[in-house]
Amino acid sequence: MKYVGKGLAKTDAIAISTGKPVYTEDLAPANALVVKILRSPHAFARITAIDTSKAKLVAGVECILTYKDVPQVRFTLAGQSYPEPSPYDRLILDPIVRYVGDEVAIIAAVDEKAANAAMKLIKVSYEIFEPVLDFEQAIDHTSVVHPESDLFCNFPIGMDKERNICSSHTVAVGDVEEELKKCDIVIEETYYTQAQAHAMMETFRSFTYLDHAGRLVIVSSTQVPFHIRRHVARALELPASKVRVIKPRIGGGFGGKQTGSGDVFAALVSLTTGKPAMYIYSRTETFSATTSRHAMRLKVRLGADKEGFIRALDIENLSDTGAYGEHSSTTFSVCGEKTLPLYNKTRAVRYHGHAVYTNKMPAGALRGYGATQGTFALESAVNQLAARLSLDPAELRLKNLIKEGETCLIYQGKVLNSSALDRCIAKGKELIGWNEKYPRRELPDGKVRSVGMAVTMQGSGIAGIDTASIEIRLSDAGEYTLLTGSTDMGTGSDTVLAQIAAEVLQTSPDNIVVHAADTDVSPYDPGSYASSTAYVTGMAALQAAEDLKQQIIEQAAKLLTVTPAEIDFDGQVLRTTDGSKSMTLAKLAEIQVLGAGKRQLVGNATCGSPISPPPFIAGFVEVEVDPATGVVELLDYVAVVDCGTVLNANLARIQVEGGIAQGIGMALYEDVRYSRRGKMQTNNFMQYKIPCRKDVGKITVAFEASYEPTGPFGAKSIGEVVINTPPPAIAHAVYNAVGAKVTRLPITPERVFMGMKSQTK
Numbered sequence: 001m002k003y004v005g006k007g008l009a010k011t012d013a014i015a016i017s018t019g020k021p022v023y024t025e026d027l028a029p030a031n032a033l034v035v036k037i038l039r040s041p042h043a044f045a046r047i048t049a050i051d052t053s054k055a056k057l058v059a060g061v062e063c064i065l066t067y068k069d070v071p072q073v074r075f076t077l078a079g080q081s082y083p084e085p086s087p088y089d090r091l092i093l094d095p096i097v098r099y100v101g102d103e104v105a106i107i108a109a110v111d112e113k114a115a116n117a118a119m120k121l122i123k124v125s126y127e128i129f130e131p132v133l134d135f136e137q138a139i140d141h142t143s144v145v146h147p148e149s150d151l152f153c154n155f156p157i158g159m160d161k162e163r164n165i166c167s168s169h170t171v172a173v174g175d176v177e178e179e180l181k182k183c184d185i186v187i188e189e190t191y192y193t194q195a196q197a198h199a200m201m202e203t204f205r206s207f208t209y210l211d212h213a214g215r216l217v218i219v220s221s222t223q224v225p226f227h228i229r230r231h232v233a234r235a236l237e238l239p240a241s242k243v244r245v246i247k248p249r250i251g252g253g254f255g256g257k258q259t260g261s262g263d264v265f266a267a268l269v270s271l272t273t274g275k276p277a278m279y280i281y282s283r284t285e286t287f288s289a290t291t292s293r294h295a296m297r298l299k300v301r302l303g304a305d306k307e308g309f310i311r312a313l314d315i316e317n318l319s320d321t322g323a324y325g326e327h328s329s330t331t332f333s334v335c336g337e338k339t340l341p342l343y344n345k346t347r348a349v350r351y352h353g354h355a356v357y358t359n360k361m362p363a364g365a366l367r368g369y370g371a372t373q374g375t376f377a378l379e380s381a382v383n384q385l386a387a388r389l390s391l392d393p394a395e396l397r398l399k400n401l402i403k404e405g406e407t408c409l410i411y412q413g414k415v416l417n418s419s420a421l422d423r424c425i426a427k428g429k430e431l432i433g434w435n436e437k438y439p440r441r442e443l444p445d446g447k448v449r450s451v452g453m454a455v456t457m458q459g460s461g462i463a464g465i466d467t468a469s470i471e472i473r474l475s476d477a478g479e480y481t482l483l484t485g486s487t488d489m490g491t492g493s494d495t496v497l498a499q500i501a502a503e504v505l506q507t508s509p510d511n512i513v514v515h516a517a518d519t520d521v522s523p524y525d526p527g528s529y530a531s532s533t534a535y536v537t538g539m540a541a542l543q544a545a546e547d548l549k550q551q552i553i554e555q556a557a558k559l560l561t562v563t564p565a566e567i568d569f570d571g572q573v574l575r576t577t578d579g580s581k582s583m584t585l586a587k588l589a590e591i592q593v594l595g596a597g598k599r600q601l602v603g604n605a606t607c608g609s610p611i612s613p614p615p616f617i618a619g620f621v622e623v624e625v626d627p628a629t630g631v632v633e634l635l636d637y638v639a640v641v642d643c644g645t646v647l648n649a650n651l652a653r654i655q656v657e658g659g660i661a662q663g664i665g666m667a668l669y670e671d672v673r674y675s676r677r678g679k680m681q682t683n684n685f686m687q688y689k690i691p692c693r694k695d696v697g698k699i700t701v702a703f704e705a706s707y708e709p710t711g712p713f714g715a716k717s718i719g720e721v722v723i724n725t726p727p728p729a730i731a732h733a734v735y736n737a738v739g740a741k742v743t744r745l746p747i748t749p750e751r752v753f754m755g756m757k758s759q760t761k
Helices: 013-017 112-121 176-182 225-235 263-273 283-288 328-337 371-389 393-400 421-432 493-505 533-559 585-593 649-668 726-738 749-760
Strands: 033-039 045-051 061-065 103-109 123-128 165-173 185-193 205-210 216-220 243-246 277-280 295-304 310-322 348-357 440-442 448-457 467-474 480-484 512-516 567-569 573-576 582-584 602-608 616-625 632-642 698-703
Touching: 033 112, 033 263, 045 103, 061 112, 061 263, 103 112, 103 263, 165 328, 176 295, 176 310, 176 348, 185 371, 205 263, 216 225, 216 263, 225 243, 225 263, 263 277, 295 371, 310 328, 310 371, 328 348, 328 371, 371 393, 371 448, 371 726, 393 421, 393 448, 421 448, 421 616, 421 632, 421 698, 448 726, 467 493, 467 533, 467 585, 480 493, 480 533, 493 512, 493 533, 533 567, 533 573, 533 585, 533 602, 573 585, 582 585, 616 726, 632 649, 632 726, 649 698, 649 726, 726 749
Parallel strands: 033 277, 216 243, 310 348, 480 512, 632 698
Antiparallel strands: 033 103, 045 123, 061 103, 165 348, 185 295, 205 216, 205 277, 295 310, 440 448, 448 616, 467 480, 467 602, 567 573, 573 582, 616 632
């Protein structure tokens, strides 16, 4: 192929490097009102009185809104398929506040100074309740986080809100209890994964105004513009036709901007005042008043026979969804969906449990979306099984892994079309030097070097739900405009879509202008989430390009008075197979939009998939552990990836490197922590540690391609799977080094040291 698979530079690479891209804040006019939010100092309370009279007297204040001034329609901020599986459990402003940072009042003023001054003058009285802060104590707690009667679910998600259960889920095949009794070895362990912050560079922000027709326009740094339009329309009781959402360049998201933080507040100010409004979240607000990864407790029972074949798997999950249920049921289910199929020699499997409400900041979408938590638990248990059996953990996995052409208990007869995971493992062992380094080596200075591993799978879009549309126009000059509703949040997806279309149309990607994410102009796309863009939107781009190419050939055949079968098209010239007649694409394009043609050629396609083909990764790590302190230093991380056909070698590699670094952060450093009264203690980068370049060691990335027949040119996804392996692989290496079995993330020196001590007792 000429363009697909090549490491082409991002279309906006130079612009980004030179500071030229236009972000949300850059588009707001200088006279836009500044929006600020007064937030709750209490984890759980009811507003008994709120006095804004003095605040409204501050010069420059345009409006102050409380729960008395806003629509009373419950909605969700989760940018998901429609109807949303997330519960409609929030109001724009609610008399009940459910976490420290929940919204109490909206202030809009001509400048930040006036807004801040007014905020300080608002007087609020609260009836304080006992908060639910420990998610393991949430079920049947004396405090009920959501006592309201108008909470609504579109689907039966197993909610029992009187018991603080947001959602419940069970999937089971076979008799797990009976199979566990038959197993020679049973691993039973409880694992804890922490809440993790997104830590994107650009905080949440939204700029709103009313256009000449009185329509509400929202310019937002969002991954999900079409979902934002629906959320805001519902919350403000507007027809969707009265709301337009535009997504400019995004300064990172990682799933956080799949939730609509901030848009509805700025929108309400513009509707109230008739003026442009801008709400920029501070870094502290982004940490403490948006969403984080779901903290989970996963109880694993893993049964195997003496030969090492895994015969039974039972995972019981308890997930902390925080104060509101955005993404609660879907993240919970994905945790099981992306772990149970991985090892398919099982005779019985079960995944079950609850997502519970607590009085902490809501949890939401974060790269990996439940698979990250499930992978840590399952892969740690598999590594424990290998140790019990005295088997090489790589060989144990090769015995049990689902392979191409096979099925598993929960696939219900569906066959895995593509997998190179066995080759990924073999390549990873070679690159890390597994056979020479496993399991450990003692150094002269008393430190120990060791290796560890894990494998993982993810998905590519949401099967049977996500659909994306692409429109490609042939311009009057013979170039192309590709219209998409997908959102490039720094991944380079606009570049990849141009590559796919260019490959079909036999032109340079430079001849394709990608116009993305304006709900008035773009064809529908669910947005950038669920690892869907390359697979779902990419296939739509391929089909739209094929549609346009066929139209080009048919129109040329009419003009040259031959049949379409007699036309050859090389991307620039259309000529008859005998060479007697020809026409340039530029001339055809000109004719089509003038009187002679009377039809601009436009290719269209809408694509969805009944399956979600999994990408795979084998992750290998080498660490150095100091037994005297428990300090873990990461030396080398090897990730070998099967994402089907690699669409852009450079961009794919960057995705892997970034995801591995983010996974290392979750494994060793990152932890959203709260005080005993529910105030977030890690609400800035001084308190919340993410890994720097010196912390991640050497990262080596390689690819082992499979071919996914349902994907564009054989491609699958890569965006999320890349974060999943570092936590279990690093925990495995630590165990191999010093015998410390760390089952709770992050893997701090204290936990390593205490784990070592517990082994000596």
